[in-house]
Amino acid sequence: MTAAIKLVLDKRIQNTIQTTQNALVELLTQGYAHSDITITLLAKQAGITRKAFYDRFGNVNQVFVSLGEKVFLGAGQLVADEELKLPLAESSLGLTLIRSFASHPFDVVLLMHNMPGELIGNAVREATSSILERALRVNEIHGLTPAENEYLVRYSAGSLSGVIGAWGDREFRDTPEAVGKFFSSLFFPGVDQFLMQKKNNQFNFNESSHLE
Numbered sequence: 001m002t003a004a005i006k007l008v009l010d011k012r013i014q015n016t017i018q019t020t021q022n023a024l025v026e027l028l029t030q031g032y033a034h035s036d037i038t039i040t041l042l043a044k045q046a047g048i049t050r051k052a053f054y055d056r057f058g059n060v061n062q063v064f065v066s067l068g069e070k071v072f073l074g075a076g077q078l079v080a081d082e083e084l085k086l087p088l089a090e091s092s093l094g095l096t097l098i099r100s101f102a103s104h105p106f107d108v109v110l111l112m113h114n115m116p117g118e119l120i121g122n123a124v125r126e127a128t129s130s131i132l133e134r135a136l137r138v139n140e141i142h143g144l145t146p147a148e149n150e151y152l153v154r155y156s157a158g159s160l161s162g163v164i165g166a167w168g169d170r171e172f173r174d175t176p177e178a179v180g181k182f183f184s185s186l187f188f189p190g191v192d193q194f195l196m197q198k199k200n201n202q203f204n205f206n207e208s209s210h211l212e
Contacts, residue, residue, distance in 0.1 A: 027042065068111055073123075085138055089184055125154065148198075
């Protein structure tokens with residue numbers, strides 16, 4: 001396969017993915033619930049065949065996941081390494097994240113209200129985990145235990161989901177600057193304290209089970 005042919009195929013794949021994601025948004029906008037959306041309905045809305053759908057996705061949930069990744073992982077990709085330097089509470093990280101969601105609030109609201117909880121939770125955790133991994137690298141922090149990492153990721157993802165959900169429920173009336181400042185003030189001081197303790201070898205999570 002030549003490079004030119006591969007480029008054309010890659011563009012077709014991306015176009016199909018984008019078209020299917022747009023079709024999902026359109027169906028949700030029309031009032032279809034997650035349980036109402038079938039492959040046949042989604043393919044028809046996207047103007048593609050079922051075969052073309054299966055070439056890109058295994059089921060409807062995978063379309064939800066791909067849209068969630070686009071929204072949440074895309075936000076993390078906008079964050080510069082400089083914004084990940086401690087203390088995070090004094091950086092523009094929170095504002096950058098919130099502004100990214102403000103650029104397509106409609107998709108955020110639709111996902112928060114219609115995407116199954118487990119799927120949206122996974123999407124937010126994956127995005128949060130990616131950002132935290134970069135923050136650890138930028139600040140040269142090593143040695144997080146599996147328990148520390150899991151608690152940190154889930155705490156971070158839960159906080160971010162809660163703020164985005166509240167903002168969406170308020171119909172995005174509040175400015176990104178106000179929400180970003182609130183999120184940073186509420187969330188980052190605790191994360192900063194933990195990460196500084198890890199950096200200075202002043203914290204260790206005892207993972208021994210109380211059930212033993």
